[in-house]
Amino acid sequence: MMEAAILKVRGITKTFPGVKALDDVSFDIQPGEVHALVGENGAGKSTLMKVLAGLYKPDGGEIVYQGAPTQVAGPLDARQKGILLIHQELSLSPELSVAENIYLGAWPTNRFGVLKKRELRRNASAALDALGCGFGPDVRVGTLSVAMQQMVEIARAEAFSANVVIFDEPTASLTDTEKDQLFHTIRGLKERGVGIVYISHKMDEIFDITDRITVLRDGQVQGTVDTCDTDLNRVTRMMIGRTLDAYFVKAKAEFGSEVLRVEGLSKSGLFDDVSFSVKEGEVLGLYGLVGAGRSEVVETIFGVRRADAGRLFWKEGRIDLPTPRQSIDMGMALVPESRKEQGLVLMMGGRENTSLPHLRLFSEVSIMNKPRELAVFEKYRSALSIKTTGPDQAVSQLSGGNQQKFVLAKWLCADPKLIILDEPTRGIDVGSKSAIHELIADLAERGLAVIVISSEMPEVLGVSHRVLAMSEGAVVAEFEGDALTEEHLIDAVSHHRGEAAA
Amino acid sequence: MRQTMNGVLRRHGLVLAFLVFLAGVALNAEAFLTPGNILDVLRQVSITGMMALGVTFVVLTGRLDLSVGSLLTLLTVIVVDQHNIAGPFPAIVMTLAAGLAVGALNGLLVGFVGLNALIVTLAMLSFLQGLVLFYSGGSNVNVQNAQETWFAVFGRGDFLGLPVPVILFLVGAVVAGLVLQFTSFGRRVYGVGGNETASIFSGIDARWTVFWTYVVSGFTTGVAAIIMGSRVMGAQNTIGQGYELTVLAGVILGGTSLLGGSGSVWRTVIGISMLGFIQNGLLLLGFAYYVQWLVTWAVIIIAVWIDLGAKRGRILA
Numbered sequence: 163m164m165e166a167a168i169l170k171v172r173g174i175t176k177t178f179p180g181v182k183a184l185d186d187v188s189f190d191i192q193p194g195e196v197h198a199l200v201g202e203n204g205a206g207k208s209t210l211m212k213v214l215a216g217l218y219k220p221d222g223g224e225i226v227y228q229g230a231p232t233q234v235a236g237p238l239d240a241r242q243k244g245i246l247l248i249h250q251e252l253s254l255s256p257e258l259s260v261a262e263n264i265y266l267g268a269w270p271t272n273r274f275g276v277l278k279k280r281e282l283r284r285n286a287s288a289a290l291d292a293l294g295c296g297f298g299p300d301v302r303v304g305t306l307s308v309a310m311q312q313m314v315e316i317a318r319a320e321a322f323s324a325n326v327v328i329f330d331e332p333t334a335s336l337t338d339t340e341k342d343q344l345f346h347t348i349r350g351l352k353e354r355g356v357g358i359v360y361i362s363h364k365m366d367e368i369f370d371i372t373d374r375i376t377v378l379r380d381g382q383v384q385g386t387v388d389t390c391d392t393d394l395n396r397v398t399r400m401m402i403g404r405t406l407d408a409y410f411v412k413a414k415a416e417f418g419s420e421v422l423r424v425e426g427l428s429k430s431g432l433f434d435d436v437s438f439s440v441k442e443g444e445v446l447g448l449y450g451l452v453g454a455g456r457s458e459v460v461e462t463i464f465g466v467r468r469a470d471a472g473r474l475f476w477k478e479g480r481i482d483l484p485t486p487r488q489s490i491d492m493g494m495a496l497v498p499e500s501r502k503e504q505g506l507v508l509m510m511g512g513r514e515n516t517s518l519p520h521l522r523l524f525s526e527v528s529i530m531n532k533p534r535e536l537a538v539f540e541k542y543r544s545a546l547s548i549k550t551t552g553p554d555q556a557v558s559q560l561s562g563g564n565q566q567k568f569v570l571a572k573w574l575c576a577d578p579k580l581i582i583l584d585e586p587t588r589g590i591d592v593g594s595k596s597a598i599h600e601l602i603a604d605l606a607e608r609g610l611a612v613i614v615i616s617s618e619m620p621e622v623l624g625v626s627h628r629v630l631a632m633s634e635g636a637v638v639a640e641f642e643g644d645a646l647t648e649e650h651l652i653d654a655v656s657h658h659r660g661e662a663a664a
Numbered sequence: 665m666r667q668t669m670n671g672v673l674r675r676h677g678l679v680l681a682f683l684v685f686l687a688g689v690a691l692n693a694e695a696f697l698t699p700g701n702i703l704d705v706l707r708q709v710s711i712t713g714m715m716a717l718g719v720t721f722v723v724l725t726g727r728l729d730l731s732v733g734s735l736l737t738l739l740t741v742i743v744v745d746q747h748n749i750a751g752p753f754p755a756i757v758m759t760l761a762a763g764l765a766v767g768a769l770n771g772l773l774v775g776f777v778g779l780n781a782l783i784v785t786l787a788m789l790s791f792l793q794g795l796v797l798f799y800s801g802g803s804n805v806n807v808q809n810a811q812e813t814w815f816a817v818f819g820r821g822d823f824l825g826l827p828v829p830v831i832l833f834l835v836g837a838v839v840a841g842l843v844l845q846f847t848s849f850g851r852r853v854y855g856v857g858g859n860e861t862a863s864i865f866s867g868i869d870a871r872w873t874v875f876w877t878y879v880v881s882g883f884t885t886g887v888a889a890i891i892m893g894s895r896v897m898g899a900q901n902t903i904g905q906g907y908e909l910t911v912l913a914g915v916i917l918g919g920t921s922l923l924g925g926s927g928s929v930w931r932t933v934i935g936i937s938m939l940g941f942i943q944n945g946l947l948l949l950g951f952a953y954y955v956q957w958l959v960t961w962a963v964i965i966i967a968v969w970i971d972l973g974a975k976r977g978r979i980l981a
Contacts, residue, residue, distance in 0.1 A: 466864060487867040496865065504865045507858035509925050518855055519866035521848035528847045572866070 166229060168193045168357040169214075169245070169326050174223035176209055183209040184220070185381040191326060191357035196348060198368045198389070199361045201378035201401055202563070202591030207361050210378070211328055214359075215247035216240040228325070238267050241318065244325040248315045248332060256304030261286030263303050264317050289320035293347055309340035316347055319356065327351060328359040333367060334589070345371050363591065365394050377401055401592055410599055410624030413606035417627075418442030420478055421580050421611035422494075424463060427472030432458045433635035436472070440580065440611045445602060447626030448615040449651055455635040456615045457499050460582045464496040465489050477579075490519050495573035499584040499615075501562075505569040511554035513539040516572045523576060542571035546597070563594025570601065581605060582613040587621060599625055619648055631655050678970065682938055689945035696948050703827055707819075707895070709940035710833035711736075711888045713933065716911045717833075717840045718767075718884030720932045721877040723915050724844070725857040726924025727774060727781035729878065731788035732885045732911055735766055736904030738796045739889030744899045745805045752815040759893075760886040766792070767882020771875035789908065796901055806898035819895025829891045836884065841929035853877060857924030906957070913960050914939045916967040939963060 167190035176184040184206050191197050199207050212218045214225070216234030224231050227243065234240045237247065254263045262269070264286045270278045286299035295313050303311060312332065319327045329348075333341045348358060348371060360372055368375060369389060377384040377400040384400045423439035433455035440446045448456045461467045463474065465486045474481050476492055484492065498504035506515050517524040517535050524535055539553045546567040550560055557565050566586065573581060583602065587595040602625050606612050616622045622629055628642040631654040639654035641647075689696045715732050722729040739759045746755035766788070773784045807813065821828035844850035852873045855863040860870050893899060918935025920927025942963070943956040 464865075485867075485869075486864060487869065490867040498865050503859070504861050507855050507862050507925065509858050510854065514851065514854075518851070518863070518868070521851055521868075525848045528849060530846055530848060530851060532846075 167191060167226075168228060170226040171210075171214070172224050172226060174210070174213060174220045174225070176213060176218060176220050182381050184213070186223070187378070187381070187383050188223075189376045189383060189386055191359060193325070193355040193357050194352050195373045196352055196358045196360050196371055198372035198375040199359055199378065200363075200365075200368060200375060200397065202561075202593050205378040205401075205591075206381040207378055208330070209381075211247065211330060211359070211361060214240070214245060214326075214328060216245075241322050241324075242268065244323060245328070246319050246322065246324040246326070247328045247330070248312070249330055254303050254311055254314060256302070258303060259299065260290070260297065260301050260303055260306075260314050260317075261299035263314050264289060264299075264321050268322075285321060286317070289317040292320045293317055293350070307340075308335050309337070309343065312336075312344065313347070316351075319351060324356060326357045326359065328361070330361045331363070332360075333362065333364065341367075363589065365397070368397075369394065398592055410620070411603040412625060412627070413443070413445055413603040415444075415627050416607075417444045418609060421476070422463070423475040423478070424459075425473040425475070427459065427462060427469055427474075429458065429462060429467070429469050433462075433632075436632075436635075436637055438630055438637065438640075439475075440613055442579075442609045442611055443606050444628065445606045445612045445614060445626045447622040447629035448613060448632060449617075449619065449622045449629050450632035450655060454632040454655075456632050457584050458635075459632075460496060460584060460613065460615065461498075463489075464494060464582065466496075490576070493577070493579035495519075495576075495578035495581040497566075497569050497573055497581065497583045497586055499588075501565050501569050506557050506565060508558035509556050511552070512543065512548065512550055512557060512568050512571070513553035515557055515568050516542065516575055519572055520576045538575050539571075542567075542575060546571060546601070561591070563590040563597075566590050566594065566598070570598070574605075578610065580611040580613070582615075584615045585617065586614065587616070587618070619651060623648065623651070678966070682942075685945065686941065689949060693945070693948035696945060701944070701948075703830070705940045705944045706830045706833075706937075707827050708944070709937055710827070710829035711891050711895075712907060712910050712914060712940070713833045713936045714836055714888040714891065715881075715885050715907065716914045716932045716936045717836050717929060718877075718881030719911050720840070720915055720920055720927065720929055721844070721853060721880045722781075723912075723920055723922060724853050724924055724927055725874050725877050726860070726922075727874065727877070728912070728922075729770065729785050729881045730782065730908045730912070731766065731770060731785040731792060732881060733904045733906060733908035734789045734792035734796065735763065735882065735885045736889050736892065736907050737899070737901065738766075738792045738799070738904075739763055739886055740893045740896075740899040740903050741796055741800050741805060741901070743889055743893040744807055744897070745800070747813070747815055747893070748805070748808050752813055755815075756890055759889055760883065763882040763884075763886025763889070764879055765882070767879040767885075768875070770882070771878030774878065775871040775874035800899075800901060802901065804898060804900045807893070810897040815894050816897070817894070818891050819893070819897075829895065832887065832891060836887065837929055837933050840880075840884075844929055849873075849876065854925055857926075859925070909960060909964075910939065911936070913964045913967070917963055919967070919970075922968065935967075 170190040172188050174184050174187045187210060199210065201207050209218060213220050216236045216239055225234065226232065232243070234243065234245065240247065255266065261282050265282060270281045272278055283299050290299060293313060293316060295317065297306065297310060303314060332344060336344060351358060362368055372389050374386055374388055375392065375397060376386040377397060379401060418441060420439050420441050425437045427436040428434050436459050450456050458467060462469045465484045465488065469483055474483060502508060507518065513535050516539055524531055536553055542548065543550065548564050548567045550564060557568055586598050602612055602614060614622065614625055623646060628640065629646060629651065630637050631639040631651055633655050641650050695701050715736065719729050719732060739762055742762055743755050743759040746758050770785055770788055773779050774781045807815070810816070817828055818832070819829055823831055844853065852868050855866065855868055856870045856873045864870055892903065914936030915932050916922060916935065917938060918927070918931030920931050942959060946955050946959060947953060
């Protein structure tokens with residue numbers, strides 16, 4: 163079993179002001195293995211990855227690469243040594259060709275600095291062929307799909323004869339088919355003896371593709387296990403220090419009066435004739451595949467989009483389609499799908515983000531009441547156990563889970579009557595995820611009406627009392643009680659799609 | 665954190681370079697650091713500075729106002745001409761009203777119609793230049809009773825040993841700073857500049873927020889025009905030419921980001937003052953006045969470079 167490890171990390175330590183991001187971290191990568199690096203957001207995965215790729219210089223410890231202690235000077239140096247990092251956000255130049263991108267920053271040139279185009283093309287072509295890519299070296303990268311662009315990055319592994327390839331959340335924006343292709347490619351790299359580090363939040367993928375799993379928590383290695391000898395429960399326990407049992411909590415089904423009713427809401431090209439209602443204390447799930455129109459529907463109800471037709475009833479009274487300001491003042495809250503683009507002003511701190519939707523509540527004759535802001539900030543910091551150094555630490559510096567908690571804080575602090583959560587746990591760590599699930603149940607039990615949109619079926623089934631299945635802009639089915647099962651939902655969504663296609 | 669330290673160092677590097685420049689000028693031109701010269705610089709700065717206060721609001725939302733230079737010309741012509749026709753008080757009211765109106769028009773086109781700020785205000789710059797000539801018929805105007813009018817107080821007066829324009833600028837800066845730091849309007853400005861989409865999702869009407877920043881910019885340029893008219897006691901058709909760039913350079917030099925969402929009034933006060941001393945120093949060293957245009961170029965490039973460098977550092981690390 164123990165061949166000579168291709169890359170060994172020995173006692174790496176990295177400290178940022180106030181945080182020990184990596185604390186005596188050691189692990190190794192064997193040739194031809196896929197090694198998962200898992201942990202909650204803020205556990206130190208990204209830092210470790212950046213140390214390996216030469217973006218950070220560690221404070222202590224050493225990297226032993228191919229048997230010799232090595233200093234990595236930067237990303238290009240790492241690449242030339244044979245360590246390749248494939249980022250979540252791809253590092254490609256859309257206006258350049260595939261070949262130029264593969265060798266980005268390390269183009270073959272003659273002694274006058276002129277690009278050797280033929281050599282570039284030939285080498286790039288060989289790398290693409292080795293991976294079985296369906297496109298040539300001359301295509302402009304901007305015209306390729308995300309999955310194909312990822313292949314261009316992976317082609318660098320061939321082109322630079324990489325020995326170690328690090329994947330950071332590689333499937334974040336891939337479809338299922340594209341994911342299968344990616345895994346096929348990863349297995350190909352593996353057969354050729356490349357050591358692969360695979361970082362992901364998606365546990366099913368981890369168990370599908372990896373050979374060993376190293377778990378990080380708070381900058382320390384919790385252990386390395388063989389994938390075939392472990393299970394989800396055990397890995398999760400290592401990550402968060404407890405088991406999955408408390409993963410989903412459903413609120414008691416005690417409903418009050420109707421809070422919101424939607425009738426015949428339509429917007430051409432997006433959704434058609436959507437009707438539903440939600441009561442106090444009820445958690446209504448909105449399930450559907452990406453593109454089903456779920457976000458568009460709730461954004462229209464909230465008022466950031468305009469509808470063509472439809473009627474809204476708030477507490478059984480007819481209202482005009484509101485503006486976001488009116489929605490908020492009525493007691494509606496929308497935790498949007500994308501926290502970085504729609505949810506937060508990243509350069510502001512938690513305090514200012516929290517008060518942003520309610521400036522009138524936090525001010526007297528337009529003068530901001532800072533003590534009140536601080537009090538509310540502190541209240542939610544402890545209630546949601548948000549990890550931040552202070553009220554004015556820019557939220558851009560926080561982990562995804564902590565950012566999402568501030569998005570929740572900014573909506574909860576004004577005591578809404580209805581809260582709409584659009585993909586509330588996307589891209590956040592397991593610990594924050596279950597905290598948010600508990601919060602949803604808690605809110606419903608306090609009498610709020612809750613609408614949850616999620617693409618994760620276990621989540622939607624786990625938290626909702628009732629689920630609407632949406633497909634291609636229409637509500638196709640509604641389930642509650644015992645009918646609330648995975649099979650029914652899949653059936654509803656796929657059946658309708660089949661019908662529409664026929 | 666490390667990046668922030670880096671940014672501070674870079675910024676201090678700029679301040680350091682400025683101090684070296686000051687020392688260099690002081691050694692070669694003994695008039696430079698005399699109270700008289702410093703007050704002169706501050707008088708000059710009070711006009712561009714007053715304009716820069718309003719432009720800071722606009723830039724904080726991530727937009728631009730390049731119309732302020734020719735707006736200054738137009739408003740100075742108006743205040744001087746109307747002073748002769750209607751008297752000082754109506755002239756002042758009309759000037760401020762015209763400034764507000766032009767600001768509102770910019771705000772309407774950028775905020776509500778959603779046109780590109782650069783194009784809208786550049787076009788406005790051209791339009792106002794034409795309007796100046798239309799209004800004045802191409803001739804310069806002068807205040808006829810310059811020796812008697814109380815209108816002189818804005819540009820030439822002193823109060824407690826400080827020039828009135830400087831006092832106006834400082835009071836304006838304090839008010840603008842308080843508005844940005846402590847009011848809900850200020851918070852909306854930073855919100856829209858920092859992330860417009862998230863602000864809209866938070867119920868903030870970005871259109872009105874942008875609109876009002878242009879109105880503020882029109883107003884401060886109106887006050888600047890009153891100071892200018894009072895100081896010169898006349899107005900040429902080119903009196904504000906190029907001011908839009910000086911003002912923008914001052915705002916950027918202070919470190920307010922062109923991308924919006926970060927910056928402040930005190931940064932603008934520092935930036936525009938540094939620019940004033942640099943230009944004055946160059947004159948005292950015997951350079952021709954147009955050298956300051958070359959320097960403005962360099963200052964804009966360096967300041968934007970630093971802004972970008974700080975951001976790039978953040979992405980890399």
